[in-house]
């Protein structure tokens with residue numbers, strides 16, 4: 001495979017460290033099977049992992065085809081009301097995927113709002129919502145549902161004097177070319193006392209150490225940064241955010257998908273199909289394995305984490 005079709009750039013550690021990179025792994029796009037090989041390097045000073053060289057802001061669109069799977073299941077659904085018992089079971093099995101601090105509804109912004117499913121959920125709780133979305137199709141879909149959505153990257157968008165109480169970004173920070181300026185910008189748009197809630201894959205987890213280039217959440221080359229609790233905290237602090245907590249999500253899905261990649265490479269396709277399974281089988285499997293996910297999360301070893309950071313009063 002070659003990178004001849006897509007323009008790449010090499011960038012230093014965004015936290016301003018002097019150059020001291022060590023190569024950690026080489027991988028490729030396993031989600032869409034698009035061409036190119038990419039290295040992940042670790043900054044020898046701060047430990048931040050990044051994809052380098054990487055596609056440029058102008059060329060990265062090549063790796064976001066219209067059927068890019070993370071966009072597909074975020075459309076606004078209507079009539080998803082569930083009964084009391086169902087809701088109680090759901091709360092027991094909460095994966096902590098989108099937990100936010102207890103706040104009075106105010107103004108919120110979602111970075112990477114896709115087709116607006118979460119905007120819809122928050123609007124129904126009384127929040128005044130708006131979003132930023134890179135994909136024009138997804139952004140159009142969210143606007144059709146009635147929401148104010150800016151199309152473009154966080155880096156390219158300027159909001160006029162904003163007074164945000166809450167900013168969320170679910171699995172988006174790792175996609176940004178300049179995450180430090182990104183979270184600085186969000187800091188400018190936030191009110192004193194406002195919260196920034198971000199979820200990212202956890203490259204400090206056992207999953208990463210076990211699977212490396214086969215780790216499902218590595219997602220090369222779309223993920224330009226691969227954070228650990230320590231490097232995520234460092235980045236947010238440099239932008240003026242005060243990190244209040246990091247929660248580890250109770251999910252083993254990336255563990256199973258990583259195992260699927262491994263079995264695929266070994267040619268063990270029947271076992272792979274059994275492990276990765278159909279989506280309907282998966283839900284049952286995850287419920288069954290929930291106690292293990294809970295335990296792994298307790299020790300900070302699952303593939304995803306959520307950080308709550310506050311803009312000091």
Ligand SMILES: [Zn+2]
Nearest residue numbers: 013017043046
């Ligand atoms: Zn560094």
